[in-house]
Amino acid sequence: MIQTSNISKKFGKLIALNQINLQCSSGQCIALIGPNGSGKTTLIKSILGLIVPDSGEILFNGKNISNDWKYRSQIGYMPQIGRYPDNMTIGHLLKMMKDIRKHESIELDLELINSFQLNTMLDKRMSNLSGGTRQKVSAALAFLFNSQVLILDEPTAGLDPLASEILKEKIIKEKQKGKLILITSHVLSELDDLVTQIVYMQDGNLIFHNSIEELKLHTSETKLSKAVAKLMTQAQRNE
Amino acid sequence: MNKLIKYVIIDILRNKIVLAYTIILSIISFSVFSLEDNTAKGLLSLLNLILFIVPLVSIIFSTIYCYNSSEFIELLLSQPIQRKQIWLSLFAGLAVSLSLAFLLGVGIPLLCFEPTPTGLMMIIAGCLLSIIFVAIALFASVLTRDKAKGIGFAILLWLYFTLIFDGLILFLLFQFADYPLEKIMIIISGFNPVDLSRIIILLQLDVSALMGYTGAVFKDFFGTNLGFFVALSALVIWVLVPLQLSLYVFKRKDL
Numbered sequence: 407m408i409q410t411s412n413i414s415k416k417f418g419k420l421i422a423l424n425q426i427n428l429q430c431s432s433g434q435c436i437a438l439i440g441p442n443g444s445g446k447t448t449l450i451k452s453i454l455g456l457i458v459p460d461s462g463e464i465l466f467n468g469k470n471i472s473n474d475w476k477y478r479s480q481i482g483y484m485p486q487i488g489r490y491p492d493n494m495t496i497g498h499l500l501k502m503m504k505d506i507r508k509h510e511s512i513e514l515d516l517e518l519i520n521s522f523q524l525n526t527m528l529d530k531r532m533s534n535l536s537g538g539t540r541q542k543v544s545a546a547l548a549f550l551f552n553s554q555v556l557i558l559d560e561p562t563a564g565l566d567p568l569a570s571e572i573l574k575e576k577i578i579k580e581k582q583k584g585k586l587i588l589i590t591s592h593v594l595s596e597l598d599d600l601v602t603q604i605v606y607m608q609d610g611n612l613i614f615h616n617s618i619e620e621l622k623l624h625t626s627e628t629k630l631s632k633a634v635a636k637l638m639t640q641a642q643r644n645e
Numbered sequence: 646m647n648k649l650i651k652y653v654i655i656d657i658l659r660n661k662i663v664l665a666y667t668i669i670l671s672i673i674s675f676s677v678f679s680l681e682d683n684t685a686k687g688l689l690s691l692l693n694l695i696l697f698i699v700p701l702v703s704i705i706f707s708t709i710y711c712y713n714s715s716e717f718i719e720l721l722l723s724q725p726i727q728r729k730q731i732w733l734s735l736f737a738g739l740a741v742s743l744s745l746a747f748l749l750g751v752g753i754p755l756l757c758f759e760p761t762p763t764g765l766m767m768i769i770a771g772c773l774l775s776i777i778f779v780a781i782a783l784f785a786s787v788l789t790r791d792k793a794k795g796i797g798f799a800i801l802l803w804l805y806f807t808l809i810f811d812g813l814i815l816f817l818l819f820q821f822a823d824y825p826l827e828k829i830m831i832i833i834s835g836f837n838p839v840d841l842s843r844i845i846i847l848l849q850l851d852v853s854a855l856m857g858y859t860g861a862v863f864k865d866f867f868g869t870n871l872g873f874f875v876a877l878s879a880l881v882i883w884v885l886v887p888l889q890l891s892l893y894v895f896k897r898k899d900l
Binding site: 417451455457458475476477481489491494502503 | 648649656659714719720724725727899
């Protein structure tokens with residue numbers, strides 16, 4: 407569904423992405439992991455068209471995304487730090503987003519709005535929200551349009567245990583519907599029962615991309631967090 | 646696209662600055678006209694005030710607004726909307742609300758006290774100036790991510806157009822006083838939208854005699870219908886060029 411071929415991006419001297427090749431197809435739940443500053447968010451932002459890669463191309467359903475924008479109607483994106491216009495209320499924001507994407511005749515998915523109880527604080531201003539509530543709004547917006555692809559950048563960071571459990575269940579539910587889900591996270595224990603594939607990045611390089619069974623076999627560990635830890639030490643040793 | 650413009654305008658109007666700007670403009674206009682018993686004199690004082698305040702407020706407000714709506718732009722960019730649409734909606738929203746403020750603040754008093762072609766001309770020039778400086782502000786703010794730098798650059802541009810440019814011209818005129826510069830002055834004046842508006846309105850006021858021989862040459866050129874349309878198109882170009890440049894940069898920007 408999403409294919410990147412040889413994309414590279416430099417910020418000044420820093421190489422954020424170095425010749426990344428990645429294949430994602432629907433039904434997969436892919437975890438993007440790696441140390442801070444390894445290029446995960448840059449990769450996600452390139453797929454969204456927020457960042458224009460220096461070279462290489464990204465295909466969405468076989469179509470090149472440069473100079474295209476319609477493909478984004480099939481993506482629900484939850485940013486790492488949701489930044490919203492300060493003097494808008496939650497209600498305004500939801501209304502505006504619905505209004506902007508109204509022409510897509512899809513059923514709205516209000517499940518997260520209800521289970522996060524955002525309905526009860528529709529007239530709160532975005533500037534007065536706590537970080538966690540802001541995350542809830544971001545999550546609700548990402549799932550709202552029933553998109554075929556969900557891109558979640560650190561989805562559970564800042565959420566309380568109850569909310570992150572709700573979100574996890576929602577992710578599993580959407581995965582079973584055959585959607586493609588891309589997650590970046592540091593909390594590996596959380597990903598255990600979610601993901602089917604692991605992509606490990608370091609310093610802008612894609613170190614490996616495997617299914618979770620292969621990874622566990624490869625490292626002879628049963629826990630994902632231990633398997634990845636082993637992998638990271640291996641990668642450091644190889645340097 | 647229309648929806649986006651609607652949301653931008655709602656957002657700007659919720660911001661009290663534009664309202665304050667409208668009120669200040671109308672206080673200035675009404676007081677200028679009631680201070681002077683000769684409306685032509687009043688018009689002249691108003692002209693100088695407008696050429697000073699309108700560009701300043703338009704450029705500073707738009708630059709700050711652009712930086713403050715970076716969250717809004719980011720949010721929209723991950724939605725299925727063209728970058729061009731987002732940028733043009735931002736421009737249209739700013740241009741409409743600042744022109745509206747000018748129309749209410751200066752347009753109404755002008756039509757009350759001076760319902761002549763000159764008054765009308767001043768309204769058109771003021772609106773165009775507002776829009777031109779919105780476009781220049783968009784260009785200044787797209788160039789750098791740093792808010793302080795962007796606003797500083799905007800203020801510099803305003804200083805250039807209202808003060809420094811005139812100083813440079815005076816310098817040139819004195820340096821080349823022995824040469825006939827009148828025709829070249831017409832072209833040079835096209836490089837500054839503020840000067841261009843001033844000339845168009847001054848010629849309407851029939852005080853061009855005060856500007857000496859250059860004024861006569863100006864009158865010969867800008868006084869004709871052709872010259873007037875050239876001047877108006879020059880002002881429109883002053884909107885389009887910065888807008889296109891900013892759009893070009895914005896389309897390729899990493900966010």
